[in-house]
Amino acid sequence: MSSDPRFLSIVRATVGQIGMVYGLTEDSCQGVTLAIDEAVANVIRHAYRNRHDREVELNCQADTDHLEFTLFDSGEPADPARICAQPLDEASLSGRGTHLIKATMDEVHYEKVPTGNQLRLIKHLPAAKVSVDGGSSAR
Amino acid sequence: MEKQMRASTRIEQGTTVVDVVGQIDLGNSPALRKTLLESLKGTDRLAINLIAVQYIDSSGIASLLEVLKEARQSKKRLVLFGLTGAVGQVLQLTRLTGVFEIRENEEQALAA
Numbered sequence: 001m002s003s004d005p006r007f008l009s010i011v012r013a014t015v016g017q018i019g020m021v022y023g024l025t026e027d028s029c030q031g032v033t034l035a036i037d038e039a040v041a042n043v044i045r046h047a048y049r050n051r052h053d054r055e056v057e058l059n060c061q062a063d064t065d066h067l068e069f070t071l072f073d074s075g076e077p078a079d080p081a082r083i084c085a086q087p088l089d090e091a092s093l094s095g096r097g098t099h100l101i102k103a104t105m106d107e108v109h110y111e112k113v114p115t116g117n118q119l120r121l122i123k124h125l126p127a128a129k130v131s132v133d134g135g136s137s138a139r
Numbered sequence: 140m141e142k143q144m145r146a147s148t149r150i151e152q153g154t155t156v157v158d159v160v161g162q163i164d165l166g167n168s169p170a171l172r173k174t175l176l177e178s179l180k181g182t183d184r185l186a187i188n189l190i191a192v193q194y195i196d197s198s199g200i201a202s203l204l205e206v207l208k209e210a211r212q213s214k215k216r217l218v219l220f221g222l223t224g225a226v227g228q229v230l231q232l233t234r235l236t237g238v239f240e241i242r243e244n245e246e247q248a249l250a251a
Binding site: 004005006008009012026027030031033034037038041044045096097099100103104 | 162164165166167194196197198200201224225228229232233
């Protein structure tokens with residue numbers, strides 16, 4: 001998709017539906033949706049500095065016990081020193097996105113890859129609640 | 140589900156009420172911030188109705204915080220009401236539930 005905020009509502013709808021299909025509770029579903037939305041928004045704002053004509057790739061891989069969302073971009077890499085660096089108090093007007101991602105996902109991995117930046121977000125699934133049969137890839 | 144965001148303003152018992160509808164995200168939070176700050180300029184009491192907001196992200200929360208700061212600086216009253224589960228969850232995760240004055244419904248917000 002383009003790095004345009006108009007695609008965020010599509011991302012949220014898709015992620016929310018994937019979460020429901022794989023048996024996440026409503027709260028968990030909302031949390032995962034929030035995390036992915038914040039991650040894409042961070043790419044738009046920071047990696048691409050609000051340019052809306054770049055490319056963002058989002059994949060979802062479902063395994064027996066977890067969902068893994070992978071986000072690729074070719075913008076500026078995330079600065080590890082700035083991730084969750086802002087305290088969660090009322091004085092900070094920004095910087096809450098990474099806190100929300102960390103609070104709602106089970107694993108968060110920022111990685112540099114040859115083609116750009118990769119963010120892997122993992123959510124563990126409730127045991128034996130996957131409500132679909134057959135292949136588990138949602139890629 | 141309303142995917143776009145809309146905000147409209149009305150006056151009730153001396154309080155300016157902004158009714159926000161839809162999903163608040165990076166794409167529309169600047170417009171919401173502008174509407175709220177403009178509404179605040181013309182009143183001493185601003186109440187933001189979030190009952191029809193199904194989603195808010197950190198940029199939307201930042202917009203609400205900016206309006207709160209402006210209200211405090213100008214010694215005006217800001218009340219949020221009608222928080223849905225999704226909005227409440229984000230406020231809790233960002234540890235801001237105690238920062239805003241929050242009421243359950245419009246009647247309570249107007250009486251606050």
